[in-house]
Amino acid sequence: MWQNKMVEPLILLLLAALPLMGSPGPATLSIAATGSVFGVVRGIPYLMGIVMGTSVVVVLIATGVTGLLFTIPGVLPILTLAGLAYILFLAYKIATAPILSEEGGRRDAPSLPGGCLLAIANRKAFAPIGAVFASFTLLPAEPVLDATVKTAVLVAVVVLVNIVWLFLGAGLSRLLRNPKSGRAINILFAVLLVLSVGLAALI
Numbered sequence: 613m614w615q616n617k618m619v620e621p622l623i624l625l626l627l628a629a630l631p632l633m634g635s636p637g638p639a640t641l642s643i644a645a646t647g648s649v650f651g652v653v654r655g656i657p658y659l660m661g662i663v664m665g666t667s668v669v670v671v672l673i674a675t676g677v678t679g680l681l682f683t684i685p686g687v688l689p690i691l692t693l694a695g696l697a698y699i700l701f702l703a704y705k706i707a708t709a710p711i712l713s714e715e716g717g718r719r720d721a722p723s724l725p726g727g728c729l730l731a732i733a734n735r736k737a738f739a740p741i742g743a744v745f746a747s748f749t750l751l752p753a754e755p756v757l758d759a760t761v762k763t764a765v766l767v768a769v770v771v772l773v774n775i776v777w778l779f780l781g782a783g784l785s786r787l788l789r790n791p792k793s794g795r796a797i798n799i800l801f802a803v804l805l806v807l808s809v810g811l812a813a814l815i
Contacts, residue, residue, distance in 0.1 A: 618750045622765065625748040629766055632740040634773035638699055638805065639666065639734050642722070643774050645702075645801035647781025649709045650721040659778050661727020666741075666770045668732055673742050674763045694733040698726060699805055707802035741766065 634640065639662050646655040702722060731737065745766065751758040784797065 618761075621748050621750050625744065625750070625762065625765060626769070628747065629744050629769045630773065632744055633666075633737075633766070633769050634776070636804075637734070637737075639731055639737065640774065640777045641801065641804050642699070642702055642727075642730060643777040644781030644784075645706045645798075645805060646722050647778040648784050648801060649706050649781075649798055652778060652782045654721040655778050655782070657724040658722040658727040659774055661722075661724035661729075662731045662774050663727075663767075663771055664724075665728035665731025665734075666737055666774075667767045668728075669734075669737050670741055670745075670763055670766045670770070673738070673745050674759045694729060698730050698733070702726070702730070703802040703805045706805070707799050709798055 643655070643659060643662055646658050705722070745762055748762065749758060750761050781801075
């Protein structure tokens with residue numbers, strides 16, 4: 613049965629996808645920072661945006677649209693600049709946000725459209741997702757079904773790893789509620805976000 617033959621490559625696909633797609637980067641760090649500063653509930657819209665945007669990237673890679681898209685002059689620089697601009701805005705917003713212990717500090721959390729924009733413009737996402745997608749074949753005799761299954765698996769990984777990062781950030785905030793340490797964590801996340809953009813640009 614093809615289901616049995618698919619088990620081993622499916623496990624290998626998951627083992628490759630989890631560390632690559634769950635490693636620290638602009639999207640995952642911004643999710644953790646949002647959880648730390650704004651909490652889980654207020655971070656859900658941004659989480660949904662990241663998941664939606666990254667899922668769009670997976671679909672673009674699965675359908676081969678990415679290769680065609682990047683051949684259009686100016687597309688890659690525009691995506692890069694859009695992602696950089698939003699990351700810098702988000703880093704400022706996180707660094708200056710009131711910590712959770714401060715009364716009345718209810719600044720607007722990052723939004724769903726913002727998360728979607730960042731995920732689609734995140735250069736770090738395209739290479740690892742594309743590499744994982746191309747490196748594994750689950751159903752050699754059925755290329756369309758193979759692409760569909762791999763897309764579903766990778767989207768599931770996207771959902772899982774970003775939920776984990778959101779809760780990690782929120783858990784950190786519970787330990788750091790006093791004004792000094794809370795402010796330090798906000799600034800640390802902002803710096804890490806900016807550094808992640810620089811590292812992604814070098815990859």
